[in-house]
Amino acid sequence: MANKEETTKVENILTRQDAKIPEGPLAEKWSNYKAHQKLVNPANKRRLDIIVVGTGLAGASAAASLAELGFNVLNFCIQDSPRRAHSIAAQGGINAAKNYQNDGDSVYRLFYDTIKGGDYRAREANVYRLAEVSNNIIDQCVAQGVPFARDYGGLLDNRSFGGAQVSRTFYAKGQTGQQLLLGAYSALSRQVGKGTVKLYARYEMLDVVIIDGRARGIIARNLVTGKVERFFAHAVVVGTGGYGNTFFLSTNAMASNGSAAIQMYKKGAYFANPAFAQIHPTCIPVHGDYQSKLTLMSESLRNDGRIWVPKKKEDAEAIRAGRLKPTDLKEEDRDYYLERRYPAFGNLVPRDVASRAAKERCDAGFGVGNTGLAVYLDFSEAIDRLGENVVRARYGNLFQMYEKIVDDNPYKTPMMIYPAIHYTMGGIWVDYELQTSVKGLFCIGEANFSDHGANRLGASALMQGLADGYFVLPYTIQNYLADQIRVPRISTDSKEFDEAEKAINDRINKIMSIQGKYSVDHLHRELGLIMWDYVGMGRTAEGLKIGLEKIAQVRKDFWTNVYVPGNADNLNVELEKALRLADFIETGDLMARDALLREESCGGHFREEYQTPEGEALRDDDKFAYVSCWKYKGEGQEPELVKEPLDYEFIVRQQRNYKA
Amino acid sequence: MEKSLNLTLKVWRQAGPKAKGSFETYKVENISTDASFLEMIDILNEKLIGDHKEPIAFDHDCREGICGMCSMYINGHPHGPDGEITTCQLHMRNFSDGETITIEPWRSAAFPVIKDLMVDRSAYDKIIQAGGYVSINTGGTPDANAIPISKVNADEAMDAASCIGCGACAAACKNGSAMLFVSAKVSQLALLPQGRVEAAHRAKAMIAKMDELGFGNCTNTGACEAECPKNVSISHIARMNREFLGAKFKD
Structure with missing residues (x-):
């Protein structure tokens, strides 16, 4: 018996090997990885299709870079144009360790500030790589014609941001996100013009299709015609942003949603640290x-x-x-x-x-x-x-x-x-290669959990989105695709696609047939208030339990009493919103569950029971220095917890103090 | 101070691209002057849904004036009567109690209606795909500070780059011209050494695509600049014309 229990326990731990963290000293891990990874030769690249969902900083930069390398890319966006992804609204700036100000910055310092800012809940190797490639991002953007602010000598200007003692933030007025996104959009547009990227605007992903344990395509709805369509690819990359709109009111755009994350989660990808959400003051x-x-x-x-x-x-x-x-x-x-x-x-x-x-x-x-x-x-x-x-x-x-x-x-x-709710640090669990726990399914940008721990520093979201899309994924995805060169294009008439599309149509028909008395917005506002009151800034075990019950009630109201007008085989905004709300309810449940589990306060996660006498966040490194990953076990079932311990090799954890 | 308004709305309803559209009249009551224009439409839509009628389809996303998704011709102006803002930033305090407000989609040959107030602006994407970029791949770029750029040029490039691609310029133009949009991109990249290399080719390619897509010609009426929510200046059109003519002379 004892033996059996131990086996179960081991199964629920993700090791450094599972996370594919390369060996060697911190500063050499990424170089070592690149030196030994597998590559795909140009002739084979032409035979491989990659789906990229999302056209924000991560999605657009990935789609453009992969197409430049020679892959066939299918790129999906929910808006009418890739230029409108919500990355466009970022104001402040983007961090990089250029040390142009000669004020003592370095890759190590940017790495250290980011780990500390995240309250020691991020992976060391990932964050170091992020700091390493930050400088390439600035070079890339300037070469694209991004009009960063300059001083009178013609060189780039920098600002200071929270959590740092150096000036390392590059900016373009108060519209840095817009300019970086338009840079990535221009690179993407160049590839669309060349025919290497096929763009699907006003499409929304509704499911990922798994064949023999590997992601091989998606089901997406054409938002103009209402038609549910099938798309095959050798690998699927998802960069669909965060799930802050679970709260109804947030700084996110109206169409920003967490549905792609829930779809991946239900197909076997772990949802990591869902409780880590940033509330902007x-x-x-x-x-x-x-x-x-x-x-x-x-x-x-x-x-x-x-x-x-x-x-x-x-x-x-x-x-x-x-x-x-x-x-x-x-x-x-x-x-x-x-x-x-x-x-x-x-x-x-x-x-x-x-x-x-x-x-x-x-x-x-x-x-x-x-x-x-x-x-x-x-x-x-x-x-x-x-x-x-x-x-x-x-x-x-x-x-x-x-x-x-x-x-x-x-x-x-x-x-x-x-x-107000602003950014979600949690997201789909990925390994060092940005691959989820499903083979061939990758997740980039805010949609993944990887680099910000329990709190994100200002000007780091843009850095991570572009790092993933320009400089990390185009390498790591090849290590996967190198084994896929013999896989022919699979017909979307296969039974896996049939089943996935049928499940989607059943879900849509079910929602359309309820014809209840509550509008989608009515129920979403209700969910938002519950989230804010019980899963918001000050969380308690008691409150979270009440929150979970109330979320369950909203779920029940939704599935028995939502009203969606019109029909499904047409442009139907209310149906789009209803499908997203169904997933926000599941996200809210995961957030509350994760917050209840984490009996400590760290970064954006504050449990009122765990604070210092002065009311500050009190971490518990002995018990909670791990990533909490949630594994889907089926509808109506409790998800299973899987832990990835955060063994710090290079940094010593400390308590943050802002009083003296 | 917050007040509430009772309004009559004349809204363009059109079931699909090929359908014949018409104005429908709606009454909305007790609208707070602190509500945004789109929130007023949200309230109307909630009411329509409550009455089991189909809500009004309209484009919107960031609701903070930067994504360029919202459109709407309000009382004869793209993005409504207030200046330097998009429809999502327009607030109801700009209207008076009892007023009748007319709401239409962008009306331009190159922006066909999809449904109600939603139009297809993919023509703008196609113009960018024709040349609105610097032809470089990811990686292998020189250090960001390798080429100094005068602050004046960098700032002017930034002003041009602030275009949000909403389409108000073409919608406002009696000729349906996209010159302000196209010139903003041509100008931004022509002002920077990184974009200078391909400046002539870019101007020609983007203008050719614009003509092909059914946008009209520019007759310098300046309506585009007056209605641009981001104050993009028509001086960029002059710069683009110089680029274009210079390129043509060389041919």
């Missing part, structure tokens, strides 16, 4: 129950803005009722709570800390705005110190955006802000 607050999304205000504002709420509850009440203006409140009646709690870092504490502190004040009854769920970000002191013109030069475009949305002039009255 400076977003424009919710202003009504009709609200459809939340808009981010750049982290850079916290350099000069001071965050506060009224010191007295009666003042907060008067402000909420519109009887008192924030500018009427005397200095001594204001509580600059970040400066009070974190004298050393003040308003520049990391995102997770700032978000939790805002929630704490609002929950205690000191929030402002008509909902009471907002705090002030005040520039009056900066305007007195620097003058309005300097503030305008630094933040003018953000102030304009704020004024258009809120109709308040932030030069005259403080901005109101509140935290």
Whole structure:
């Protein structure tokens, strides 16, 4: 018996071999890998098809690079054009270890900052490789004509970002994501023009097709005609972004969804660290129950803005009722709570800390705005110190955006802000080759779990998306495809495709036939509120258990009482949303489950039971220094936990401290 | 201060590309002046769904003015009456109580209607595929600081590159010309040494594709610049014309 138990236990552990981490010193792992990996020769590349789903930074850069190498690429995007993927909305910048500022940066330092920023929950080898290729990304983008900011000497300019002591962030005004995406889009467009990439716009992936244990294609729905179609490839790459819209309100785009991840999960790919989601502290607050999304205000504002709420509850009440203006409140009646709690870092504490502190004040009854769920970000002191013109030069475009949305002039009255879901660090588990636990199925960009641990630093998402697509996947996928050169193109009339398409049509028909009383948005808002209340910034075992029950109720309401108008063999936006919501419900369940399991606080995951006496996150490295991977066991079954231990060979873990 | 509005909407409904479309009139009530225009449409759609009617199809995604997906001709203006913003950033405080608002899709020969307010803008992608890039592969590029670029040129390239490809310029143009869109890309890459190498070929290829796809000619009315949500300047059209003519003279 004892023996049997031990065998089961071993099965649930992913070793370094499972993760395919190369041998050798940290700095040599990627070189060693590349020196020994298998390659595919040019004549064979022409015979191999690769599906890339998604056209964001990861998807577009991968599709373009693979096509340049000579593979046949089929590239899918949900929008009307690949240029509209949500990477376009990233504002701040992209990190790289160029050390152009001569301020002591290096590949090692970027690696170290990223591991530490992730609260020691990322894989060392992956993060080191990310730092290593960061410099190639900048070279690549400049060669494409990306108009990065420059100084008067004509060389590239840099900014500082949170979590670093050096200036290593490259930027293009407040539109860095847009410019990097348009660079990747131009490279992709060049290949589309050459016919090496076949582009499928307004298509949505609905399932991955597995033949003999390997990913061999996808089922996708043409969103214009409603037709469900089949596509074969020798390998499938998914770069469909994060699952932040589980919360309904987030900074993500309306069509951003986690469905591809759930499809992969249900076909055997592990879902890793689903609980790790980043809540960004400076977003424009919710202003009504009709609200459809939340808009981010750049982290850079916290350099000069001071965050506060009224010191007295009666003042907060008067402000909420519109009887008192924030500018009427005397200095001594204001509580600059970040400066009070974190004298050393003040308003520049990391995102997770700032978000939790805002929630704490609002929950205690000191929030402002008509909902009471907002705090002030005040520039009056900066305007007195620097003058309005300097503030305008630094933040003018953000102030304009704020004024258009809120109709308040932030030069005259403080901005109101509140935290919102922004980015998901968790995602599909991948090995060092970015391959999931299903052979031939790869996952890149925000959709995978790989590089950010429990918290992502600013300007690192763009870096990871492009690293995966330009410089990692085009190498590692060949190590897989080298064994596939004898595999002929498989007909999409095969029984596996038949079955996959039938399952999709059954699911669609089931949803269409319910004809209940709730709209999709109604149920999605309900799910969002549950997520925010029980699986949001402050989590407890008790709350998570309630959350799981409530999510189960939403699942039941959805499958018995959703209403989708129109029919399925046509353009039907409500049906698209319904299919995504069904998967968000499963994602929400996984997030709550994972958060309940992880009895520690780290990065964006804060369990109220596990905090220091000062209210800071308390990690438990003895028990939880691992990646929690969830394995699908069938509908209605509990998923199984698989652990990948994070044995740090090169770095010593420490507790983060922002007070002194 | 937040108020609420009662409005009459005249919305273009068209079942499909080949179907005959027409205006439908809807009443919406108690719309907050703090709601965005698209949120107002969301509210109307929820009401239509509640009445078991088909909601209005429209394009939208990021809802923060950068993806370029939202369109809509509102009271005769692409992206509505407010300046320097996309439809998703337009807020209801720009309208008054009791007003009738007319909402149409982009109307341009090269942007056929898909359904209701949704149009097909893939023509813009095809123009970029014809030459809107620098012909380099991944890897093997020189160090990013190897070629200094004057700040003036870099900044002007950035202004041109801020185009979001929404199609408002062609929709606003009485000739249905895509010159502002095409010139923004030609100009961005012509201003940078990396793009200079292929500048002549690029201008010719992109303009030829634009003509082929059924966009009209430019007669310098400036409507494109006035309606561009990102303030892309028509001076880029002048630069593209110089590139194009220079290339043609060399031929």
